[in-house]
Amino acid sequence: MDRGFGAAESPPAVLSVAGVTKRYGGFVAVDDMTFSVGRGEILGLIGPNGAGKTTMFDLVAGSVPPSAGRIAIEGVDVSREGAHRRIRRGLGRTFQIPRPFPDLTLLDNVLLARQGQTGERLVMNFVASGRVRAEEKAARDKAMALLELVLLKRLAEEPAKVLSGGQRKLLELARVMMADPAIILLDEPAAGVNATLLEVIIDRIREINARGITFLLIEHNIDMVSRLCHRVIVMASGRKLCEGTPDAVARDPRVVEAYLGGAA
Ligand SMILES: Nc1ncnc2c1ncn2[C@@H]1O[C@H](COP(=O)(O)OP(=O)(O)OP(=O)(O)O)[C@@H](O)[C@H]1O
Numbered sequence: 001m002d003r004g005f006g007a008a009e010s011p012p013a014v015l016s017v018a019g020v021t022k023r024y025g026g027f028v029a030v031d032d033m034t035f036s037v038g039r040g041e042i043l044g045l046i047g048p049n050g051a052g053k054t055t056m057f058d059l060v061a062g063s064v065p066p067s068a069g070r071i072a073i074e075g076v077d078v079s080r081e082g083a084h085r086r087i088r089r090g091l092g093r094t095f096q097i098p099r100p101f102p103d104l105t106l107l108d109n110v111l112l113a114r115q116g117q118t119g120e121r122l123v124m125n126f127v128a129s130g131r132v133r134a135e136e137k138a139a140r141d142k143a144m145a146l147l148e149l150v151l152l153k154r155l156a157e158e159p160a161k162v163l164s165g166g167q168r169k170l171l172e173l174a175r176v177m178m179a180d181p182a183i184i185l186l187d188e189p190a191a192g193v194n195a196t197l198l199e200v201i202i203d204r205i206r207e208i209n210a211r212g213i214t215f216l217l218i219e220h221n222i223d224m225v226s227r228l229c230h231r232v233i234v235m236a237s238g239r240k241l242c243e244g245t246p247d248a249v250a251r252d253p254r255v256v257e258a259y260l261g262g263a264a
Contacts (some may be wrong), residue, residue, distance in 0.1 A: 012075030020069030047235035092181030118209030
């Protein structure tokens with residue numbers, strides 16, 4: 001019954017946003033946004049400061065409720081579901097400033113990000129200790145493989161506080177991958193990252209994308225956007241200004257005007 005979205009499409013988009021609006025009192029932060037993200041796509045969400053990008057992420061992630069509109073993950077309407085259920089449906093999110101547990105090892109930080117492990121329920125330790133041990137081993141192996149994927153395996157037993165800002169972003173990628181997401185919302189992966197590590201992050205996002213994972217990316221670094229994104233949506237004043245390939249939107253005079261207007 002809740003398959004109203006994408007029912008006519010085959011297969012459904014990984015993420016569909018239809019007529020989503022967010023009002024704060026009389027102020028409209030997100031104004032009637034409609035878009036979808038196809039499987040395997042890397043979609044960029046750009047726009048000047050205050051355009052509504054972060055609010056759009058909050059709405060998709062379920063951390064703020066929409067004033068109007070609907071959101072679907074894999075064709076299932078999740079508009080009334082909270083953030084945790086959306087994670088279980090395959091939605092992952094990274095934050096602009098990752099906050100790993102500083103005194104825990106990288107490995108433990110990644111392990112903490114898994115979903116629904118049997119060991120969560122203490123009683124299972126008695127009735128199914130063998131299963132718990134097998135799960136623990138599988139989770140550890142998976143976490144180590146993910147740390148290897150983001151080139152942090154050699155630091156697996158170090159506390160997260162030793163990491164640079166850019167390395168924290170890589171750790172965040174490993175953490176979000178632990179829950180087997182279908183789509184990852186990436187909030188400014190380039191912000192505060194040095195040029196060398198930025199290349200590593202771009203390369204790792206490509207590798208994860210090649211494994212079939214879809215991305216929606218907020219980013220101010222236009223070089224990164226044009227190298228990574230298949231398609232870009234430009235937001236301004238809460239609305240979709242235009243969408244297209246990175247090259248096409250960069251040439252659109254409305255986009256230049258929105259950025260110059262925003263800077264004024
Ligand atoms: N909780 C809130 N209450 C009132 N206004 C809010 C709230 N959250 C966001 N806004 C406003 O909504 C607008 C959009 O903010 P948002 O953070 O989504 O923009 P953004 O495009 O992510 O900007 P930036 O690139 O600077 O991060 C801003 O004017 C902001 O002040």
